[in-house]
Amino acid sequence: MYYLGIDVAKAKLDCSFLLDETGLKRKSKKVTNSQAGFSELLTWLAKQGIELTELHVTMEATGGYHEQAAQALHDAGVAVSIVNPAQIKALGKTLAIRTKTDAVDSFLIARFGLLCKPDVWVPSAPEARALKALLARQEAISEDLQRERNRQEKASISTTPERVQKSLDDSIHFLQTQLKQLQQEIDDHIDKHPALREDLGLLKSIRAIGPQVGKAMLSVMQTHSFKTAEQLAAYLGLVPVERQSGSSVLGRSRLSKAGSPEIRAKLYMAAVVAIRYNAHVKALYERLRARGKSAMSALGACMRKLVHLCFGVLKTRMPYQENYRNIA
Numbered sequence: 001m002y003y004l005g006i007d008v009a010k011a012k013l014d015c016s017f018l019l020d021e022t023g024l025k026r027k028s029k030k031v032t033n034s035q036a037g038f039s040e041l042l043t044w045l046a047k048q049g050i051e052l053t054e055l056h057v058t059m060e061a062t063g064g065y066h067e068q069a070a071q072a073l074h075d076a077g078v079a080v081s082i083v084n085p086a087q088i089k090a091l092g093k094t095l096a097i098r099t100k101t102d103a104v105d106s107f108l109i110a111r112f113g114l115l116c117k118p119d120v121w122v123p124s125a126p127e128a129r130a131l132k133a134l135l136a137r138q139e140a141i142s143e144d145l146q147r148e149r150n151r152q153e154k155a156s157i158s159t160t161p162e163r164v165q166k167s168l169d170d171s172i173h174f175l176q177t178q179l180k181q182l183q184q185e186i187d188d189h190i191d192k193h194p195a196l197r198e199d200l201g202l203l204k205s206i207r208a209i210g211p212q213v214g215k216a217m218l219s220v221m222q223t224h225s226f227k228t229a230e231q232l233a234a235y236l237g238l239v240p241v242e243r244q245s246g247s248s249v250l251g252r253s254r255l256s257k258a259g260s261p262e263i264r265a266k267l268y269m270a271a272v273v274a275i276r277y278n279a280h281v282k283a284l285y286e287r288l289r290a291r292g293k294s295a296m297s298a299l300g301a302c303m304r305k306l307v308h309l310c311f312g313v314l315k316t317r318m319p320y321q322e323n324y325r326n327i328a
Contacts, residue, residue, distance in 0.1 A: 001054055001055075001056055002017070002018065002048075002050050002054055002055045002056070003017075003018045003023075003055075003056050003057075003058070003110050003111075003113045003114045004016065004017050004018070004045070004055060004056070004057045004058070004110055004113075005018075005057075005058050005059070005106045005107060005108065005109030005110025005111070005112070005113060006057060006058070006059040006066075006069065006106060006109065007059075007060070007102045007103075007105040007106035007109060008033065008059055008060060008062045008065050008066040008069065009033065009062075009065065009102065010033065010065050011032065011033055012030060012031065012032055012033055012037070012102075013030070013031050013032070013033050013037060013041065013069060014028070014030050014102040014103055014105070014106040015028065015029040015030070015031070015041060015106055016028055016103070016106040016107040016109070016110045017029070017045070017048060017110070018110050018111070018114060021114070023110070023111045023114045023115070026107055026110065027048070028103055028106070028107075029041065029044050031044075033065060033068070033069060034068075035068070035072070038068070038069060038072040038073070042072075042073075042076055052076055052077045052078050053077050053078075053079075055078050055079065056078075056079045056081065056113055056117075056120075057073050057078050057079065057080045057081070057113070058080075058081045058083060058109050058110065058112055058113030058118060059080070059081075059082055059083075059109065060082070060083060060084075060085045060088060060109065061082050061083070061084060061085065062085070066082060070082060070121060070123075071123060074121070074123055079120045080120065080121045081113060081118035081119060081120055081121055082121045083109075083112065083118050087112065087116075088105070088108060088109055088112055091108060091111070091112050091115070091116075092108050095108070095111075119225075121225075122225055124222055124223040124224070125195070125222070127189070127192075127193045127195075127196060128196070128219070128222035128223050129223060130189060131186070131189060131190065131196060131215075131218070131219050131222065132219045132222075132223050134182060134185060134186045134189060135186065135215060135216065135219050137182060138179065138182045138183065138186065139262055141175055141178050141179050141182065142179065144175055145172065145175040145176065145179060148168060148171050148172050148175060149172060151168055152165075152168045152169070152172060155168060186215065190215070190218075196218065196222070199218055199221070199222070199314055200214050200215065200218050201319075202313040202314055202317070202318075202319055202320075203217055203218060203310055203313060203314070205313060205319035205320040206278070206306070206309050206310065206313060206320040207274065207277050207278040207279075207320070207322060208270045208271070208273040208274035208277060208278045208281065208306065209270060209306065209309075209310065210270070212266060213266045213267065213269075213270045216262070216263045216266050217263070217307075217310050220232075220235070220236070220260075220263065221310070221311070221314060226311065228311075229307065229308040229311035229312065232307055232308075232310075232311050233304050233307045233308065234256070234258070235258075235259050236259040236260065236263055236264060236267070236307060237255060237256045237257040237258040237259035237260075237261075237264060238255055238256070238259075238264070238267070238300065238303050238304045238307060239255070239256050239304070240254065240255060240256075240300070241254055241255070241256045255300050264303070267303045267306060267307065268299065268303060270303075270306055271299050271302040271303045271305075271306060272299070274302055274305075274306060275298075275299070275302055278306075278322070279322050280305065280309070280322070281302045281305050281306065284298075284301060284302060284305050285298050285299070285301075285302050288301055
């Protein structure tokens, strides 16, 4: 197996091709982050005398800039891994690499692929990617709408020209219309694809998981591959991080908060409902509170419990059963 590391930027890709298993010798190539650049990279790789099916490419997840390159390489038959940048940074510290350039980063990413053999990335279905984009746009418009409402409230208690107030009214009306249209498009999109519709139905069978939380979880679970519920919880930033060492470091455990804050906010509200109406989550919350855990700590555990339940119903393909044995 041959290894290639790619440092992804908006406009270009810095590539390092490892020449042997020691991971110390390499060839470098720089191409544009475009279809023309991907073709140039594939041509260059062919000139190295290797079969593309024998190549393992590793790249960082970089806010969407990596997606087209990953798809093009996957379509060409290359094994592609997309890793968390924090993992690459940790390896750099381990290897005492102090230089920070795009070329050095691509070399480090290639060595990560050689040493760690990360899982191969599998593209999500087109309908799942479309759902993710629609939900992201809905979230952005919701935030814009809230900001405009805040400005309108401030304008109502101050001396604001009438034309400014009309501008705010028009903007709010426009955003409300956009939000309503997007909501309909999201519902139509899910109804049009049986797999999405069935999965959303399974998620909504969990008491306290409503349409908004269900769609958010559906988007995450359809566009990522998680082998365990623990991996899903970690991705969403809901795993506890402990900070204890010897007798001097006795920090309190906290959630990692490494994932999307928008989804965590939705899961928090779902957990607040679940501790009243979901038997399994309620039992967990009461048990933790009886052991002296704070309300927020117990709610964090309940958020994680809901994530585990979401993973369970999709894995087993069975609706949530509230009368199932208490596994809290």
